[in-house]
Amino acid sequence: MTYHLEDQLSAYMDGELTVEERQQVESHLESCESCQVLLEELLSVQSTVIHAFGRIQEPEDLEIRVLQALSDKKERATAEKGWLLVPLAAFVSLVILWFAAGAIFAKVLHGFLKLMIALVYMGSHLLSGVPVLSGLTVLLSLLIITASVYSLRRLLQTSTS
Amino acid sequence: MVDAELYHIIHGAKDGNQEAFAELVRRYKGHVYRYAVGMLNSRMDAEDVSQEAFVKAFYSLSGLDNEYAFSSWMMTIVSNLCKDRLKKRNKEQDFRDEPDECIADSxxxxxxxxxxxxxxxxxxxxxxxxxxxxxxxxxxxxxxxxxxxxxxxxxxxxxxxxxxxxxxxxxxxxxxx
Missing domain, CATH: 1.10.10.10 (Winged helix-like DNA-binding domain superfamily/Winged helix DNA-binding domain)
Structure with missing residues (x-):
């Protein structure tokens, strides 16, 4: 049975065999017609591929598209950085505002607290001075609590059913 | 093989010089595009992948250790992108069912x-x-x-x-x- 060197033919035509291997293939080719035909066919396949792909032209605007994509990406990155600066700027503005108007704000808050204390004091004084009014207040409070409990129970019943 | 001029262009692009990178795109766009066409059998996908490959290359060029290896490095990028695209196609089950778009080159x-x-x-x-x-x-x-x-x-x-x-x-x- 003749041993064909078919699997070496591809590397042979690419010049990728050692000197010894190449000599073996060449001497085999001299006497083997089927391997000669196969080699011709493989060379033809290679040439067809080279020819077909050599004729493919890249799109003319590919380079412009790449540069445009790069510039778009850069712009997007800058815009994203800009958005990150917004909360930072807001925080900085608040800090500045606090230092600039902090004293005025503290005074207003202090005055408001004093006014509230005076109002609470006046209300309790008025209630203790008129006993009927305090009795009425207690009654009104009880009424509000009962109404609240009742409405809460109804609300819970409706949601569970 | 990378000649001295090309070496300087690659080196410039690596340093972030956009002009040098544009020159690299001019020189390699044919290689990249033809490879993508062969792998994807679609002009439209090949255009997308080629563009994506160059954009990716621009941002990772600083990681290229050896300027002489640029060509194969670039080919690795486009090869990986093509394989990703093919995987995506397989997932969508379009690869065998529908023929790809093959626009004849005029x-x-x-x-x-x-x-x-x-x-x-x-x-x-x-x-x-x-x-x-x-x-x-x-x-x-x-x-x-x-x-x-x-x-x-x-x-x-x-x-x-x-x-x-x-x-x-x-x-x-x-x-x-």
Whole structure:
């Protein structure tokens, strides 16, 4: 049975065999017609591929598209950085505002607290001075609590059913 | 091989020089595009992937250790992107069911002949398509392909032989049809 060197033919035509291997293939080719035909066919396949792909032209605007994509990406990155600066700027503005108007704000808050204390004091004084009014207040409070409990129970019943 | 001029261009682009990078795109766009067409069998996808490959290259160029390895580095980027695109196609189950869009190049006198080679190549496995494109279209030698694909030279040799045998069969089918 003749041993064909078919699997070496591809590397042979690419010049990728050692000197010894190449000599073996060449001497085999001299006497083997089927391997000669196969080699011709493989060379033809290679040439067809080279020819077909050599004729493919890249799109003319590919380079412009790449540069445009790069510039778009850069712009997007800058815009994203800009958005990150917004909360930072807001925080900085608040800090500045606090230092600039902090004293005025503290005074207003202090005055408001004093006014509230005076109002609470006046209300309790008025209630203790008129006993009927305090009795009425207690009654009104009880009424509000009962109404609240009742409405809460109804609300819970409706949601569970 | 990288000549001195190209070395300076790659070095400039690596330093962030956009003009130098534009020159690199001009020089390599044909290689990248043809490889993508061969892998994807679709002009539209090949355009997208080529663009994506160059954008990716621009942002990762600073990580390129050796300027002389730019060409194979670029090819690795486009190869990975093509494989990702093919995986995505397989997931969408469009790869075999629907024929890809193949717009005939108006500059080619015989578009049918060209189409048949691309179509035949598309019927091979991804590994087989890849070695044929890297060797016959891109002109890499076995040793370079082995490094690029991270496989032994023996694998490149046997893969290329099997790929050519399969392509021969596919082209013969095309001739019969």
């Amino acid at each position: 500059s080619v006198s015989d578009p049918l002949a060209k189409l048949s080679v691309e179509e035949s190549l598309a019927r091979l496995s991804v590994d087989h398509r890849e070695v044929i494109l890297l060797h016959d279209v891109q002109g890499y030698q076995y040793e370079e392909i082995a490094k690029l694909l991270n496989v032994p030279i023996g694998t490149v040799k046997s893969r290329l032989f099997t790929a050519r045998m399969s392509l021969r069969k596919e082209l013969a089918k095309e001739d019969q049809e």
